[in-house]
Amino acid sequence: MIKVGIVGGAGYTAGELIRLLVNHSKVALDFVYSTSNAGNYIYEVHQDLLGVLDLKFTDTVNPEVDVLFLCLGHGNSKKFLQENSFSLTTKIIDLSNDFRLNNDAVFQEKEFVYGLPELQKEAIKKANNIANPGCFATAIQLALLPLAKQDLLKSSVHVNATTGATGAGISPSETTHFSWRDNNFSVYKVFTHQHLGEINENLSSLQKGFSEELFFIPNRGNFSRGIFASIYLEFDKSIEEAFKLFEDFYKDAKFTYVSKTPIHLKQVVNTNNCFLHLQKHNNTLLITSVIDNLLKGASGQAIQNMNLLFGFKETEGLQLKATSF
DSSP, X not given: OEEEEEESTTSHHHHHHHHHHTTOTTEEEEEEEOTTTTTXXXXXXXXXXXXXXOOBOBSSOOTTOSEEEEOOOTTHHHHHHHHOOOOTTOEEEEOSSTTOSGGGSEETTEEEEEOOHXXXXXXXXXXXXXXXXXXXXHHHHHHHHHHHHTTXXXXXXXXXXXXXXXXXXXXXXXXXXXXXXXXXXXXXXXXXXXXXXXXXXXXXXXXXXXXXXXXXXXXXOSSSSOEEEEEEEEOOSOHHHHHHHHHHHTTTOSSEEEESSOOOGGGTTTSSOEEEEEEEETTEEEEEEEEOTTIIIIIHHHHHHHHHHTTOOTTTTOOOOOOOO
């Protein structure tokens, strides 16, 4: 059994991590760190864990844990690691954007590997520290990696993607308020979303010289969880060739599937899956991609990375089923 610590334990991603870890056969939850909730039972915040977990939040850490999950706001992971030391054998999985870009991948002599298993599973297996991908970045990259691998990103890429309210985190704001979100829809960070950096870097790692512009319009949806992304670009091959290209690329992927029929969000919510569907219109290829932003877009993928780091079965603790209704 490996010992696990979680920092930033009161948020949505930490709650999902705890739910997964308490049912993971290879781990023991050592501590859940939250300065604002220290001394309170975890089930008082993550209320569905009543009767499941009899552990309290703490404001101290065990520096000898085998793996540390950082579930902090963007910019706070670096600060936390500057203020807290851990064993040289402790592996770190960061769920913020602090270490995702190449220029940020080395910090305090720690090297962070970008943790998208479908892109670089073998590198993850050999790593000590993981920068978990962003939720939008996961959905969008999984829709484009097979094309980049074959140097087929030859035009501007247009992305329209909608996320649920949990994508904004647990801290309340004007645009997460129920009375604002309900029966509402809006765009934000148009063409400037922070996940564009990691997307462009990784597409360029597969397709050398990739320089086409990626026009990304993120939307806020009036639902709790999930991402539905529609991506289109010029494509001069047949739809049959497109499907074969995607199916070959993901033939060994444990959680990414190509569907011959149109997809929808409920197929993947509450799972670690990504479903992809392809359509062709004249010379344009449309790729739709759906994930659960809290699982494949955050905590589920973090567990997937942990499994790879420690040589566990990749699907361990992630045998989850979607709720159809």
